Amino acid sequence: MVKPDGATVADDGTEQRILDAADAVFVRRGTDGARMQEIAAEAGVNKALLHYYYRTKDGLAEAVFRRVAGTFMPVIIETMASDLSLEEKAGKVVQHYLEVFARRPYLPGYVISEITHHPGRLPPLFAALAGTQIKKRVLTKLGQQIDERVRTGTLAPIAPEQFLINIISLCVFPFAARPIIMVALGLDAKGFDRFIAQRRETLPPFVARALRP
Amino acid sequence: MVKPDGATVADDGTEQRILDAADAVFVRRGTDGARMQEIAAEAGVNKALLHYYYRTKDGLAEAVFRRVAGTFMPVIIETMASDLSLEEKAGKVVQHYLEVFARRPYLPGYVISEITHHPGRLPPLFAALAGTQIKKRVLTKLGQQIDERVRTGTLAPIAPEQFLINIISLCVFPFAARPIIMVALGLDAKGFDRFIAQRRETLPPFVARALRP
DNA sequence: GTCTATATTGTGATAGAC
DNA sequence: GTCTATCACAATATAGAC
Numbered sequence: 001m002v003k004p005d006g007a008t009v010a011d012d013g014t015e016q017r018i019l020d021a022a023d024a025v026f027v028r029r030g031t032d033g034a035r036m037q038e039i040a041a042e043a044g045v046n047k048a049l050l051h052y053y054y055r056t057k058d059g060l061a062e063a064v065f066r067r068v069a070g071t072f073m074p075v076i077i078e079t080m081a082s083d084l085s086l087e088e089k090a091g092k093v094v095q096h097y098l099e100v101f102a103r104r105p106y107l108p109g110y111v112i113s114e115i116t117h118h119p120g121r122l123p124p125l126f127a128a129l130a131g132t133q134i135k136k137r138v139l140t141k142l143g144q145q146i147d148e149r150v151r152t153g154t155l156a157p158i159a160p161e162q163f164l165i166n167i168i169s170l171c172v173f174p175f176a177a178r179p180i181i182m183v184a185l186g187l188d189a190k191g192f193d194r195f196i197a198q199r200r201e202t203l204p205p206f207v208a209r210a211l212r213p
Numbered sequence: 214m215v216k217p218d219g220a221t222v223a224d225d226g227t228e229q230r231i232l233d234a235a236d237a238v239f240v241r242r243g244t245d246g247a248r249m250q251e252i253a254a255e256a257g258v259n260k261a262l263l264h265y266y267y268r269t270k271d272g273l274a275e276a277v278f279r280r281v282a283g284t285f286m287p288v289i290i291e292t293m294a295s296d297l298s299l300e301e302k303a304g305k306v307v308q309h310y311l312e313v314f315a316r317r318p319y320l321p322g323y324v325i326s327e328i329t330h331h332p333g334r335l336p337p338l339f340a341a342l343a344g345t346q347i348k349k350r351v352l353t354k355l356g357q358q359i360d361e362r363v364r365t366g367t368l369a370p371i372a373p374e375q376f377l378i379n380i381i382s383l384c385v386f387p388f389a390a391r392p393i394i395m396v397a398l399g400l401d402a403k404g405f406d407r408f409i410a411q412r413r414e415t416l417p418p419f420v421a422r423a424l425r426p
Numbered sequence: 427g428t429c430t431a432t433a434t435t436g437t438g439a440t441a442g443a444c
Numbered sequence: 445g446t447c448t449a450t451c452a453c454a455a456t457a458t459a460g461a462c
Binding site: 029202 | 246322369371375381392396398411419
């Protein structure tokens, strides 16, 4: 397309298509295992174009990581800092994460791989996400709720950090370990989906029981 | 050293030193991010010697993965198939895994990265581990214990697979997510250790409460 | 903006001396 | 068994035409 002043503009979102392709390839191969050639092929463009838009492989990798992290970090923060009850928070996180990861089961494995082998990506991510006061917002809120409930005798005492990580662990880990779980339990893809569907039902009451005094 | 018949033998365990070095490098860089040169340097030998003992990078990577997996797979299998009570099993797994991973916190991240990006390593591992009947041994035993306890009204019903994965999730995930947890909660290495120490105390009762009817 | 062609470096792997 | 030297190719990145 040619604008009135003569400048050219991409008809379709080439930059976007490249990012989507990079997302797919980085997630399934890992950042270090991914090849720029494979990303170019998946996007239907030439290798050189990847560098035109993102300069380096690392730049592309960072763009992908930020976008991926942005799809699930805010949800847990907002949910945990909300006014919902502890049980409702657990239920909401379970429902949301199991739904999201059921569509993209390799996402947790990719994220863990990335933070383990490229931890340098984390500080800029958290800086861009909202400063480090998220921590205080979430833990303070959870701490208040816990204190109140313990005082009224409706909750077994638990540190806010432990509550938070317990919920996330129960939701995320099964996907991160999906390949080994499938082999160990003899499941195919459909069988794993059933395992997750069952989890959606059993996890909220499991947590609720653990919270009782 | 020269044996009576004239043949030479390594004084020290060179092959072992290489495997230890490969372990360290693969775990911190990931299999694809690791470089043979770095492994050689860490072992204090030449690159060529790596190929002499393990032929290819992939061969070395597989040897490392098998050894690593062998350090924690058997424990969970034997514990879960034992005659301990469900609560005792949870307690034993918590104690063992938190102890092992406290020493090598990057191990879970490495294993998840490896199974996500190189799932082909799993079938041979399980074949060498004891056939696939481990699955039956563990799940059958757990199923019997659960049925018995539900019948006597001392346990909230739960599928054996869910029980198993819940315990493992709560123990392993915090280490796999260690880098992000440290940034999110503002912890240094010492602070993370305290977080894990607290976990050692709070996890067994957390699980025990969740199991109550 | 998008392509082809190429520069340049990195990296797994082997040959061969000792 | 261990080393030095080197091969062969893969992979990121850039130059320059269109």
